[in-house]
Amino acid sequence: MNLSKEFYEGRKLENLVENQTSYTLNNASLHIFETHKQAERVLLKFDKPVLASMLKGKKIMHLRDQQSFNFLPGESLILPSDEMMCIDFPEAQFNNPTQCLAMAISEDKISKVLDHMNELMPKVDEGEWSLMDYDFHFTNDIGIYQILQRLLFLFTEDHPSKDLFVDNMLEELIIRILQTNSRKIYTEKSSRLSSGNRLAYIVEYIRKNLHNPLAVKNLSKKACMSESNFYRVFKNELGISPIDFINNERIKLAVSLLQNPNKSIKEVYQECGFESRSYFNRVFKSRKRVAPGDYQSKLNVRA
Template identity: 60%
Template sequence: MNITDKIYQNRKLETWVENKTSHTLNSAEMHIFETHQTEKNFLLKFRHPVLATMFEGKKVMHLRGMDSFDFLPGESLILPANELMTVDFPEASLDTPTKCLAMTISEEMIRKTIDDMNERRAKIDGEWEFKDYNFHFTNDMAIQQIIERLLFLFTENHRSKDIFADFMLRELVIRILQAETRSQLVNDSKSLATNNRLAFIVDYIRQNLDKNLTIKELSNKAYMSESHFYRVFKNELNLSPIDFINNERIKLATELLRDPKKQIKEIYMECGFNSPSYFNRIFKRVELISPSEYKMRFMKE
């Protein structure tokens, strides 16, 4: 993600560690941080819920109740208000500064968006809410594009930019809610399966990737009509059932391709694809390279 010169037009370099450039709108503040030297145990917190996104370099994050983890470009982190972060900067230098964005969003905006989702797009089991505010994830294309659009809006000289930004912020909150729900259903599908119909379906899909899975079969297992099942699944996971199945099959394929004893012609069948051409097409769409290129690259590495 490129940060334009316009972002830095009023920038002052006052410190080598987490030097801040800020822009403010009615419902959010955007802070761009730069660090120009290695540092350990830097403390930071915000008075409002914050979305942190990495642009360049690497941080090591230490958060309450979590193991330490690397925070890398293309990744984001949601934190509640007044959450204390302890941050290491192992690779920052004058030539290669670490850069990140921290966008604070008003709690009123977040709460109103969640209330609207529960009223208009309710979950089938449970309610929309941030289950784990310390949610660390890789940006999908939609979230990445919203962040880039907000970078532009914060510095645009337009009398209606607060209105534009409010629409974008609401969409951002919704997409992050869906991303967190998808993460929970995938990572905890077994433990949630007894009380959550979608978790049961996710677990069933992952246990039967080699079989011919249909919307009709899955909707029957969820005790829903096909059309209702499709709407509920896409509402909560922000993916159609078919796209989810294909993504899970490609995850399995990437694991199998690392086995030097396995041939591609047997891998696509183990993953539930009914033709090598369809397997190649879906694999390339997800991984951006062909299965044979992936296997060759992994073997070289």
């Protein structure tokens, strides 16, 4: 993500560690933090739920009840209000600063979005949508990336209607983050949840049968839903279509199989359930930005 020309023209560099430039609107505040020298154990806390997203450089995050982890560009972190962050900056330099955005969103705005989701897109078996009450670290998908890039522009733009523009973008951002969180829960806990949740059962079935044909029609029957309702419910809760989810899981498996230099590309795509090499190549490249053969070759060079 790129910071706008308006940001650089308006910001003042007053501190070398976590220099803060802030923009406040009705339902959210955007803070851009820049660190221009190495530092350790820097403390930061917000009084509202916050989305932190790395723009440039590297942080090491220390959060309560969690092991420390690297926080890198393209990744985001959701934190509840009053959560203390302890941060190291191992690579920051004056001419190559670490940059991160932190967006504090009003709890009233979040509650209204949750009410809207529960009314118009209720969960199938798992109660109501609610704000996660733990630290959620994830990689931005293309939808979230584009929203954050747009919000960076809107907050720094001098426009009389930007409160309205930002409000609309915040609603989509909150929905997409909750769907991303739901997708993570279903993927990581599908086995435990599958006995009492139809979507968890389907996710578990998909992951155990990636090598077999997986048609939406057959999956909807296993979920005891019509095909159209299954598709709608799946996309509402997980944020992606069943086919995209299946392909994502197959590509995860392919990445694992490609670690073996003795595996042929044909063996890999057949074990992952792809019907042809051309389709496998297209799906793999769309997600990894490189052809599977080139990906495997690079792994072997590094090894």
